[in-house]
Amino acid sequence: MNAILDKLFLNTTKFIAIAVLLIVAWIFSTLIEHSMVSLEAFGFSFVTESKWAPNLEKFGALPAIYGSVVSTFLAMLLAIPIAIGIAIFLSELAPPKLKSLVGVSIELLAAIPSVIYGMWGLFYFVPIIRDIFGGIGISMLTAGIVLSIMILPFMAAVTRDAMNTTPDILKESAYALGGTRWDIIKDIVIPYAKAGIIGSFILALGRAIGETMAVTFVMGNVHKISLDLTAPATSIPVTLANEFTEADTDLYYSSLFELSLILLIISFTIISVAKFYFLRRKRSF
């Protein structure tokens, strides 16, 4: 009897685990199926064409891809140094009480739903950007800033966790040679945790590139590639969020699906690189 129960338990959990794989495959196949009309109509030129004109039935994904890449790049540029600073403080410098207080606050920040970052950005950052840089305030730059604030807590928390994996005995050895705190941070902790830190950055990048609600409010959904960061722009998720309800032709509808397929592939690639290359388990002390 026990053997049967055991087997039942094994098979149930196995089935549930496999179901996850099936769902991923299902989503992928749905996206491909719905993208077919657009894939056949435009082929590879879909990703190189910069004109997006639903009324002319012309769809080019380049502005959305460009917007996704640039806004994410801006966000990373702003967030990385601050995240490293917070992580160094939390893992190496802060007194224990402050460590847990700030640590918990950062994890709370990471729990804020992204739509709130979007609303806050619209009412708070848009006017500031408008006052400082001119333009209408709804722009690539605003999206980059709001995204950076959104991914910052996650990045700081994961970077801190990576730094915390540095064995005490390794740090003590460096102190025992007459190192200062700064020596230990730059020569021991950061090199030791490097792979984990880069991995966490890439995971954050994956979140940023697929982020929808935080940027939909502040980016503008304008399909135009502009080198001016204060000009409105769009990204793949922003386009999807804004335009699905308006997709009145098969080609329009299918083009949006192809956009989402591109986003999915980008995200998968990023997460895979992070997981398999950087976040492998290290030997432990």
Add this chain to the structure above:
Amino acid sequence: MATIVNIKEEKALVVKDFEFTYASADTPSIKKLDMPVAKNSITALIGPSGCGKTTLLRSFNRMHDLYPGNRYDGKILFKEKNILGPKIDLINLRIQIGMIFQKPTAFPMSIFDNVAYGMKLQGIKNKTELYDRVEKALRDAAIWKEVKDRLKHDANGLSGGQQQRLCIARAIAVEPEVLLFDEPTSALDPISTAGIEELIIELRERVSIVIVTHNMQQAARVSDYTGFMYLGELIELGRTEELFVTPKEKLTEEYITGKFG
């Protein structure tokens, strides 16, 4: 009170009325301890787990200061100065009193950079001087032949025994006066252990050594003096051959004959 043999040599360290209390503890882990450490000899500290031998060792280079709230009382004299005093420059102290840990701790850098690290911390930049001193340290640690063709390789590619000798090379490269060994062979196989022990004995000519070991045979093999600690107190310090053959204290005798511990 403790039976402490009269030491004829000069003293590298003198512990006086020393107490140590961990941040989380109400009572001291080391109580009213007096102990001399002879210069250019090897002093082993033995005793059951939790007796305070590692705690005492880590007081000699103020390692406890890395964690807030720990308290030292009494004195530890090094070159006639109390190293527990508030004005002591910890960085300078740790350059003069080096430490080797229970597990090999190769830094995430090349073999050369590992050995050069302490010198670089002191601001030595001259390439030829660095190279000469790295080579000398590696020769003195009896590992030069094994690593001379791969100095640029990652130090974590070495075996455990090699890494521990690398750590010793790293520690002696800054020419300390005292070296503290905290169970340096507990993670090593018997052959590597024998190599490290031989090395420790050779180092005696240049540095004063304190070694904590859980292995009484090791203490008997390598040390000149042995201190037996129990429940935070030094019970007996004697010349090693005398302490193991004719212990003065009953507790020491019971411990070395395996009646407890």
